[in-house]
Amino acid sequence: MKFIVTGGAGFIGSHVVDDLVSMGYQTHVVDNITTGQYRNINRKAIFTGPTDASRTPDEWLDEDTIAIHCASQPKCNVSLYAPINDMENNYSVGVKFITKCVSRKIKTFGFNF
Numbered sequence: 001m002k003f004i005v006t007g008g009a010g011f012i013g014s015h016v017v018d019d020l021v022s023m024g025y026q027t028h029v030v031d032n033i034t035t036g037q038y039r040n041i042n043r044k045a046i047f048t049g050p051t052d053a054s055r056t057p058d059e060w061l062d063e064d065t066i067a068i069h070c071a072s073q074p075k076c077n078v079s080l081y082a083p084i085n086d087m088e089n090n091y092s093v094g095v096k097f098i099t100k101c102v103s104r105k106i107k108t109f110g111f112n113f
C-alpha cells in the first residue's frame with residue numbers, strides 16, 4: 001500500500017505526509033507550489049517537481065495507491081476577487097483528479113475541503 005497526497009507542500013497536506021512517512025508508508029507528493037513551499041515537503045517523500053493535481057501521471061496511480069486530495073486555493077478573500085480561477089483550481093482540478101483516480105481503479109480516496 002502506498003499513498004499519493006496532492007497539496008503535500010501545503011499546511012494540511014504536509015502534515016498528512018509527515019504522518020504517513022513516519023508510519024513507514026511510501027508517499028508521493030503532488031503539488032504545483034502555488035501557495036505551498038518546497039521546505040514543507042518531507043525529504044523521505046517522493047516529489048518529482050511542480051505538477052498540477054489534474055496532470056498527475058497515470059503511472060503514479062494504481063490499485064494499491066490511496067489518494068488524499070489536499071490541493072486547493074484555500075483563502076476565502078482570494079475566492080472573492082478571483083472566483084473563476086478559484087472554481088477552476090478547487091472544483092475542476094478536483095473533479096479531474098477524482099476522475100483520473102477512478103479510471104486507475106483507486107479504491108480509497110480522501111479529500112479535505
Ligand SMILES: NC(=O)c1ccc[n+]([C@@H]2O[C@H](COP(=O)([O-])OP(=O)(O)OC[C@H]3O[C@@H](n4cnc5c(N)ncnc54)[C@H](O)[C@@H]3O)[C@@H](O)[C@H]2O)c1
Nearest residue numbers: 007009010011012031032033034035036052053071072074
Ligand atoms: N488550514 C486549515 O486550518 C484548514 C482547515 C480545514 C480545511 N482546510 C482545507 O484544506 C485544504 C488545504 O488547506 P491548506 O491550509 O493546507 O492550504 P495550503 O495553501 O497551505 O495548501 C494547499 C496546497 O495545494 C497546492 N495546490 C493548490 N492548487 C493545486 C493544484 N491545482 N495542483 C497541485 N497542487 C495545488 C498548493 O501549492 C499548496 O501546497 C483546503 O481545501 C482548505 O480549505 C484547511
